[in-house]
Amino acid sequence: MEEAAAGLCSSRVGAKCGRWNPTAEQVKVLTDLFSAGLRTPSTEQIQKISTHLSSFGKIENKNVFYWFQNHKARERHHHHNKKRRRPPPAPTSPVHTDLFVLDHSDRREFPITKLPGIWNEAEEMKRGKKKTLELFPLTSNYDYDAVEADQYKLVRNSPLRNNMVGELNLFDAVIEPPLDLTLGFF
Amino acid sequence: MEEAAAGLCSSRVGAKCGRWNPTAEQVKVLTDLFSAGLRTPSTEQIQKISTHLSSFGKIENKNVFYWFQNHKARERHHHHNKKRRRPPPAPTSPVHTDLFVLDHSDRREFPITKLPGIWNEAEEMKRGKKKTLELFPLTSNYDYDAVEADQYKLVRNSPLRNNMVGELNLFDAVIEPPLDLTLGFF
DNA sequence: GGAGTATGAATGAATG
DNA sequence: CATTCATTCATACTCC
Numbered sequence: 001m002e003e004a005a006a007g008l009c010s011s012r013v014g015a016k017c018g019r020w021n022p023t024a025e026q027v028k029v030l031t032d033l034f035s036a037g038l039r040t041p042s043t044e045q046i047q048k049i050s051t052h053l054s055s056f057g058k059i060e061n062k063n064v065f066y067w068f069q070n071h072k073a074r075e076r077h078h079h080h081n082k083k084r085r086r087p088p089p090a091p092t093s094p095v096h097t098d099l100f101v102l103d104h105s106d107r108r109e110f111p112i113t114k115l116p117g118i119w120n121e122a123e124e125m126k127r128g129k130k131k132t133l134e135l136f137p138l139t140s141n142y143d144y145d146a147v148e149a150d151q152y153k154l155v156r157n158s159p160l161r162n163n164m165v166g167e168l169n170l171f172d173a174v175i176e177p178p179l180d181l182t183l184g185f186f
Numbered sequence: 187m188e189e190a191a192a193g194l195c196s197s198r199v200g201a202k203c204g205r206w207n208p209t210a211e212q213v214k215v216l217t218d219l220f221s222a223g224l225r226t227p228s229t230e231q232i233q234k235i236s237t238h239l240s241s242f243g244k245i246e247n248k249n250v251f252y253w254f255q256n257h258k259a260r261e262r263h264h265h266h267n268k269k270r271r272r273p274p275p276a277p278t279s280p281v282h283t284d285l286f287v288l289d290h291s292d293r294r295e296f297p298i299t300k301l302p303g304i305w306n307e308a309e310e311m312k313r314g315k316k317k318t319l320e321l322f323p324l325t326s327n328y329d330y331d332a333v334e335a336d337q338y339k340l341v342r343n344s345p346l347r348n349n350m351v352g353e354l355n356l357f358d359a360v361i362e363p364p365l366d367l368t369l370g371f372f
Numbered sequence: 373g374g375a376g377t378a379t380g381a382a383t384g385a386a387t388g
Numbered sequence: 389c390a391t392t393c394a395t396t397c398a399t400a401c402t403c404c
Binding site: 204205206207208248249252253255256257260 | 378379380381382
């Protein structure tokens with residue numbers, strides 16, 4: 001809709017400033033960072049991002065933190081059935097994206113991987129500092145590309161999956177109404 | 187109102203519809219499940235329900251997900267608002283019925299509170315849990331604790347409530363006018 | 373046809 | 389990280 005309304009709080013229209021309402025610019029930066037592969041920013045990164053974004057509007061560190069948490073989680077579930085996103089960066093690969101982030105006030109651009117302040121696990125990994133992806137399940141990269149639309153949730157390694165098929169398209173497996181399953185209300 | 191009158195949109199009477207519009211049958215099933223105590227269907231449950239409901243009309247998993255999400259939320263606070271920005275909170279009383287649900291995929295019957303797949307939190311609450319149960323017994327012993335636990339634990343452990351400003355363990359507490367950083371966007 | 377309302381969808385915030 | 393709660397936005401639809 002028309003988000004051109006004068007920002008009462010942030011970007012959205014009748015925002016009731018109870019909670020953070022990111023501006024378009026803020027979302028842009030966050031999204032870019034995410035697309036570039038940043039998934040779980042460290043405390044320092046959050047601090048920097050937050051500071052940077054504060055120039056676009058009110059924002060706190062926790063907002064940034066939550067944003068990434070939510071964005072990542074929802075990327076997996078695909079609550080939306082919108083456009084397909086670029087596949088998540090290979091956890092073990094150098095994630096050397098060539099994305100650029102441009103500042104609208106200065107028109108200068110930098111490769112996102114070279115931003116002085118912000119960067120991600122790839123860098124640190126190379127230097128053997130913090131992250132050791134090996135410790136992670138490597139976020140079992142599901143085939144986001146293949147699936148798409150409706151699927152928004154994955155069963156993952158739920159202990160409940162006794163008779164689960166290992167790869168069954170959980171959602172969107174719009175097979176058909178084969179079994180008049182459950183509900184028993186009928 | 188909950189008018190069952192024929193409408194104009196998708197499920198009712200064809201029209202341009204950007205969003206899902208449940209058919210009467212779909213609503214019936216969903217409502218029955220809800221009144222039977224189902225509040226937060228698991229992934230698999232959603233899948234089943236969705237598949238089943240698809241025989242009544244177009245539907246996606248996310249629709250089912252949202253439906254329960256919204257229905258539960260609105261049950262709590264009897265949306266008896268007159269306008270937006272309503273302040274009156276309405277305490278809720280969890281309703282628990284003893285309806286049964288049949289799982290045809292397994293050909294077994296269960297009281298809804300004991301269904302392997304479908305069930306509500308009434309049970310859990312009896313056992314001392316606070317509110318929503320946890321569907322997954324947590325066998326996921328990831329080892330991420332070692333790696334990036336610091337990032338969100340600090341958030342978790344702090345009240346972070348409405349006034350997080352007073353707490354600031356690491357957030358906000360971090361150096362204040364961050365030196366250079368500036369994300370290099372400039 | 374506009375106002376008011378019911379509800380689908382989205383997302384920030386929070387907890388385990 | 390998974391799941392859930394809360395609040396808000398957007399829109400279908402009813403009623404006048």
